[in-house]
Each structure stands twice: as structure tokens, then as C-alpha cells.
Amino acid sequence: MTKSPLAIAWLGTGLMGAPMAVRLLEHQYQVRVWNRTLAKAQPLERKGARLSSGPKEALADANILVTMLSDFPATKAVLSELDFTGKTLIQMATIAPEESRSLAQMIREKGGDYLEAPLLGSIPEAKSGNLIIMIAGKREVFNKMRPVLEILGSELHYVGEIGQAAALKLALNQLIASLTVAFATSLAFVETHDIAADDFMKVLRKSALYAPTFDKKLPRMQSHDYTNPNFPTEHLLKDIRLFLQSANELDSTALEAVAKLYQKSATDHQFEDYSRVFEAVNLKDGK
Template identity: 45%
Template sequence: MTIALLGTGLLGRAIAERLQSVGHSITAYNRTTSKARPLQACGITVVTRPEQAISKADSVILMLADMAAIRAVLLTPASLATLRGKTVIQMGTIAQEESLILQAEIEQVGGSYCEAPVLGSLTEAKAGTLFVMVGGTEDQFAQWLPLFRALSREPRLVGPVGKAAAMKLALNQLIAAEISAFALSLGLVQRAGIP
């Protein structure tokens, strides 16, 4: 499978390395090209413009920081012109409404869209044990299952586009609440003088 990966921050880089290591052909783009250059050491092609990566790929994985970054990288005339017949898989964290807007814009130019946000960090990405939540059709899930399985032991189809984005935000909120509750409890223990 030939994949364009747009966004090579810490998690994006680990996902690119994982996919390359299991036999996929990766072309990577990052707005700051120097951050993507280390990927060349493991055989990943690094390009300086997103449309260069997209034009060579079957699918496009987005690991960009937010919707503003997606707009700056993917929703430009040059990038949009290369999306016909491609599937864009949005794996970063964006709002449900943003995911639905992105789907409409991609489908308008003849592309296909699904979302697959992930839970986990570098260790899980490198080991292929991320928690991947997919929002899309059953056909899309089946078509891209080998890709999802390269990153997750049990990828889950959550529902149509928007549902996985909402699930990801809900789980992020739960994690933040647990950290906050732990901090409050630890403070109570410390104030009570319990070693």
C-alpha cells in the first residue's frame, strides 16, 4: 500500500515508521521539512509539498495538529487538485463538526474520507498497539482494515464519520478528569502527612 502521511510530529513520525516497517510505502510531508528528514533513514521518502506526497499515494493519513493545520496543508487548491480517487484518513484529534466539514470538502473534489483517531503514545505506535477508532462506512473499514491492523490489535468501527472524532474527545476528557482526580487525591494524602 502506498501512503502519504501528512504531519510528522512525534506520533506522526512513529506511525510512519511503523507502517514502513510492516511493508507499506510511505511518503511523508511536514510543514517544517527538517522535522521529517530523520524518516529518510528508514527508507521513507520526504517531500517539501503535500501534493507531491498525495499524488503518489493510494491513501492519505492526516496526523496534523488541528483543523487550522489541516486547512493549511490539505485544503489548498494544489492539494485538493490531487485528491480525486484518494482516501483521506484523518487520524489526529479534531472536533466532530470539523470532521464532517472535512468529509464534505474532500468528497466535493472526488475523494473519499474516513476518520481513525488514535489513543496511545510513541510506544504503542511503534508496537502497533494503538487504540484505533474508525468513523466511516463498513466498506471503508473493511477496505482499510489491513492498514488499521498495522497500528492496532483491535481497530473498532464506531459508526459513521463524526462518531470516532466524538469518541476520541470523550476519552481525552475522561483521561483529563482522571489525572485531575488523582492530583486532588494525592494533595489530600500529602496534606494529611501520610507517607
């Protein structure tokens, strides 16, 4: 079967994967999609994607494979069945540095090229092509894949060797976890002292302590509504565990405490937004 230079196989059409694949469709790429849960991939067919019965079919006439699967075990299981001769894998899910190096070796042994390209951003950025993408691997492979990545992200940062972009991504997600707990704790504290959240935020916004994520999560914490998440708690918990797994040379006591709060928050609510950690912090109104 003739391979089209515009054909891309896309594995993983979840919260982030689906809108990212749509971006490629909007730019005239032929996208062959596969997802373990077929229902999550079917809406893409209406937008012009071709549904594949499995990863092998998706990759059959494509030169590029993009993976946005749930974790390393799922990614490795799928990739181990594929032939990568003359093809390139762009692995965009959040995995540990050592896991990414393992995948890179496997792809090389299968005759292909490998880029790790984890991203920072949420569903709105995925839809608009404004993700921040961190890339590691051979620079010549990055240069070849740049046109695809530029459709997905407005900021591309080439980091260096395989594993380094994965490490950078975990460092940033650790900040997401820790900042949100810190903000939730301060918000709960001022509320217990009958200080209006508006007064708290007016001071905070004018200070060097402010981060835009605080205003993004404030409405959820005030309404106690964590449904329809951009980033579910279970995903952030997975990333915290990956950070801890890769941080053998650090004192991770503080992050371990943060992880316990997210674990508490996730009990029976793992699919809700990670800002639900406010309920774990707030013993007065915690749910």
C-alpha cells in the same frame, strides 16, 4: 506517474505521527512523508521514507493519505490544496465532530473517500502497533483500509457515521483530563497530611477506584519532572476546548474548572507532560 497500491502519503511526523509512519515502513509500505517543520521528518528518511517538499508531492503517486496534523485549521489548510480523485484520506488527529464532517464533505467534493480514525494510546503503543483506533465513515472504505489500520492498531473499533469516532475520542480525552486532576488532587491531599504516597497507592490499587494511568503519572508527580512528554499539556488543553465546544447540551461546569487548572499548569510549561497539573493543584509545592 504510476501509483503503487503500497504507496502512502503521510502528513504530520510529530510525537505520534513519526512512530506510526515507521510502522508502515517496517511493513514494506512506500511512505512519502511531509511535515511543516522539515527537521521532524528527516529521521524518517533514514528509515526508508521519501521526504516530500509539500503535500502535493507526497500525494502525487499515492492512493492513500494519512494526516496526523496539529489541529483542524492546519489540516483543512493543507487538504484544500489537494486533488483527491480516486484517493482515500484517513484523518487520525483529534478534532471536533463538526470539524470532521466538514472535512468529509470537502473530500467528497474533491472526488475522494474519507475515514476519521482518531486513536487512543501513546508513543510506546504507536511504536509497537498497539494503538486503539476508532473509525467512522463508510464501512466499505473502512474494510478497504483495514490492512493499513491493523498495522497501526491492535484494536479497531468501527463506530459508525462521520463525527461519531471524533466524539468518542473527545469523550475519552475528557476522562484523561479529569482523572488526572482527580488523582493529582488526592495525592497532594494525602501528602499535606504526611501520609506516604506508597500507603495511598497500596489502598488505591486494591480498590475499584484505581486506573492504570495513576501509576504511569505518579513518578512524574513525585519527581516534579515533566520533560520528554508523551502527551504535552498544550495538546490536552486543545482537546478539552474541543470537548467544551461540542458539549452544548451538557453542564460543563466541572470540566471548565479542570481546564483552568491545566491552563494554570501550562503557563510557561505548555510543552511539558500534562501530569504537570499536579503543580497547579498542589499550592504547597506548586511550581
